[in-house]
Amino acid sequence: MINRIIAKIHPRLAVVVHDLTMVWLAWTAITSIRWSFESARPELGLFGPEVLLVLASQGLIFWITGLYKGLWRFASLPDLWNILRAATLGALAITVTLFLYNRLATVPRTVLLVYTPTLALLLGFPRLAYRYWKDNRLDFLSRSPAMRVLVLGAGRAGDTLVRGLVRENRYRLVGMLDDNPQIRGARIHGVPVLGTLEQLPDLARETAAQMLLIAMPSATSVQMQRVVGFCEQTGLPFRTMPRLADVVAGRSSFGELKEVAIEDLLGREQVQLDWTSIRTGISGKRVLVTGGGGSIGSELCRQVARLGAASLTILELSEYNLYRIEQELRREFPELLLDARIGDCGDTVGCERVFSLARPQVVFHAAAYKHVPLLQEQLREAFRNNVLGTHAVAEAADRHGVECFVLISTDKAVNPSSIMGACKRAAEIYCQNFAAQSRTRFITVRFGNVLDSAGSVVPLFREQIRAGGPVTVTHPEITRYFMTIPEACQLILQAAVLGKGGEIFALDMGEPVKIAYLAEQMILLAGKQPGRDVEIAFTGLRAGEKLFEELFHPLENYQATTHAKIFLAQPRSMAWSLLTMLMQQAEQAVREFDEVLLRRILDQLLPEFEARGSDTTATVIPFSARPS
Structure with a gap:
């Protein structure tokens, strides 16, 4: 003592x-x-x-x-x-x-x-x-000498990074690179600016660098792809500072160093939104989010809570997903009036109860099954959840005087070749035509794949790379549109404000990305070489899968809106009496598990729908033998 x-x-x-x-x-x-x-x-x-x-x-x-x-x-x-x-x-x-x-x-x-x-x-x-x-x-005294580091980017972020690293014993800054010719040869906190980014492979070798740090938080995805390409040529490990959008949103701190993520390469320029109108449309309103525990639904809940909704009700079928988002929201937004409800959108009695308790003014309908190959042989479940579930929630919204109903749709609903896409298109048709019969504004928002969402290709590839491969890609030429989860949700909120009722809004997804390129980049970012450390195997298109996706049908005559990233598709009308009759027949077919009748109903709703055969025979083609 x-x-x-x-x-x-x-x-x-x-x-x-x-x-x-x-x-x-x-x-x-x-x-x-x-x-x-x-x-x-x-x-x-x-x-x-x-x-x-x-x-x-x-x-x-x-x-x-x-x-x-x-x-x-x-x-x-x-x-x-x-x-x-x-x-x-x-x-x-x-x-x-x-x-x-x-x-x-x-x-x-x-x-x-x-x-x-x-x-x-x-x-x-x-x-x-x-x-x-x-x-x-x-x-x-250290057994290992300080790591020799090159900093890429000599702007304000580079200045901040260098100022912090000069005090670190682990790093020895050997130089900086920047494309600005005016600072060539200058010194920032004693660290010389050696040359341009294109000179990285040579300068990394000359300076005996052991690590590269990218200090370009405002870089676009194209600029990041270029920089990462130079980094990969050196064979050295590299890290980056977080994007400004992540810092503003509180997901990262400014001085944090992290591994380059696939979102940094495939993400796009920061979306400029009319936050005043969005806040006006959400602040002080009672909001209901169905499927609020999913990737899109949970982010919508975060955005709605951040915008100052009067109350938020979440309807979610997965108990664990509901528990997780409820705990997060109660921790981050303790003042929010939150009601988390386990329930199935297809349960009309349960839906009626939720609407009676919540009395929502705005509804975001994100609940849906979305896995294309899994639903291809399960028409009844796909129709029951994606079409009749939407039907039940939409009718409840109309009965309870909801001001705005937003259906979250997908690019797979355009010229659908899969059961999943056809069912989402049927849900779109119902909401478009119901808008003319209701005082509620029914709005559809359509977009493509969301990076790192549950069940998407990114977490699958990540797991396959972790296991040593192979990474399975269905076809060398298959492409998909990608955007980040926060960007998709922000554009959904913007479209909800723009809509007057009955519209289909399609989000500008940028340029489509080859899935093979996505796989290669994820392998490289994991510090491995495609074809050597991790094989890429092309397995053939699966049932219901297309080589490329579309955002508009040729008959929809899309046009621009006041927002540069949102386009408007003209709805295709259908006789309301025929549509209600088909919905009644579909409810009967679901109860009787009559998938033949459900298929005929889909054919009447979507004459252009031609589902691919169910042959899932796959041919595995090694990465080294892929077409150039």
Whole structure:
């Protein structure tokens, strides 16, 4: 026990002894030097009453100003300021004490003036010297030398990154690269700007770099693809700073270093939204999100909570997904009125109960089955959930006077070749035509694949790469549209504000991406080589799968809207009596598990639908033998 107390006190005691020694040294030295210019000097002694009073006065000021609370290991400018403050206040305290003691009879006025800067220097220099020694001694004692690092990007982000890394013992900054010719040859915090990004492979070799750090948080996906391409040529590991959108959203901190994610390469320019109109449409409203535990649904819940909804009700079939998003929202938005409900959209009684309790003004219908191959042989379940589920929620919204109903759809509903796509198209048709019969604004938002959503290709590839491969791609030429989950949800919110009722809004998905390219990049980002460390196998198109997706049907005559990233498709009308009759027949067919009748109903709703055969025979083609 005594040993622990001594161990705890000892460092502070050493600091006290050091500081009082510096006070004694400063006072006696200055006093001796000043009296050396006089022929008659008083006998003060090294530890006379005057010196003891000085030590007592200054020690009391040290304690009051909290000088001993700071650690020498982390001495910085605030500590130096506190030292200067303590020395100044100490001089005043000494003046008052000695005036009361002997009217300052033995203290020349110049001693009091010189004492403050001298003491500040004697206290501050050892602290800074100790920190410098602690910061640098590990470079000599460490078994492995500091990692040699090249920083890509010499803008504000690069400046911030370098400023932070120069204090790190783990890294040794050997240079920076930037395409701006005006800063070529300059030095940023002592680190030289060596050349352009195109020179990276050569400069990395010449500087013997061991790691590359990308400091370009505002770079577009095209710029990131270019930079990552240069990084991959070097064969060195590389990290990046988070994107500005992630920092603003609180998903990352600005100085954080992370691995380059596939979203950094396939994401697009930050979407500019009319947040004023979006906030007006959501703030203070009662909102219901079906499928709120899924990838899109959960992000919609976060956005709605962030926009200040009066209340949020979540209807979700998966107990675990509902539990997870409920816990997150209660933690992040404790003031939000939240009601999490387990339920199936196809359960009309359950839907009616939820609408009666929640009395929503805005409904986002995100609940749906979406896995194409899995649903291809399960028409009843696909129709029951994706079509009749939408039918049940839409009718409940109409009965309860909902202001706005947004159906989350997919590009697979355009010229559908799969059961999943055909059912989503049938849901679109119902909502489009129901809009003319209801006071509720029914709006459909259609978009493509969402990066890293549950059941999508990105987590599948990630798992396959982790297992050593092969990574399975259905066809060398297959392409898909991609966007990030937050971007998709923000555009959904924007479309909800734009819609007047009955429209189909399609989100601008940018350029389609080859799935083979996606697989190659994910393997490379994992630090492996395609075809050598991880094989890519082309297995053939699956039942209901298309080589490429479309966002519009030729008859929909799409046109631009006031938002550059959102397009409007003209709805195709259908006789309401025929549509309601088909829905009634479908409900009967679902109850009787009559998939033949359900298929005939789909054919009547979608004359253009021609489902592919169910032959799922796959031919595995190795990566090395793929077409060029």
